[in-house]
Amino acid sequence: MPQAGEEFRDWIRSSSQRPFYIGGHRFEKSISGEVRVDRGVFDLEEAEQVGEMLLSINPVAKLSAQVAIWEKNGILLKVVLVGAILLLALALIIVRS
Secondary structure: OOOHHHHHHHHHHOOOOOOEEEOOEEEEEOOOOOEEEOOEEEOHHHHHHHHHHHHOOOHHHHHHHHHHHHHHOOHHHHHHHHHHHHHHHHHHHHHHO
């Protein structure tokens, strides 16, 4: 039985339109050659790199892949904005007291 990394590389290079799942993330290929990962659009090379990072045993690589996915589908921007608003609110509370 091939390893998950080999299966993913075979899938990314094939013309298959079926989705591929890695660690709870859904990879889907479009006709235009782009790959959607959890609603974020990646080109083929980026998607291959993200998939390889998700399959890595290195937790830092997995976290980097997760952040890349969050950035592509807009979640990272929302998290940063909420964090900035919380820090601003905290600064205002400290200044007023």
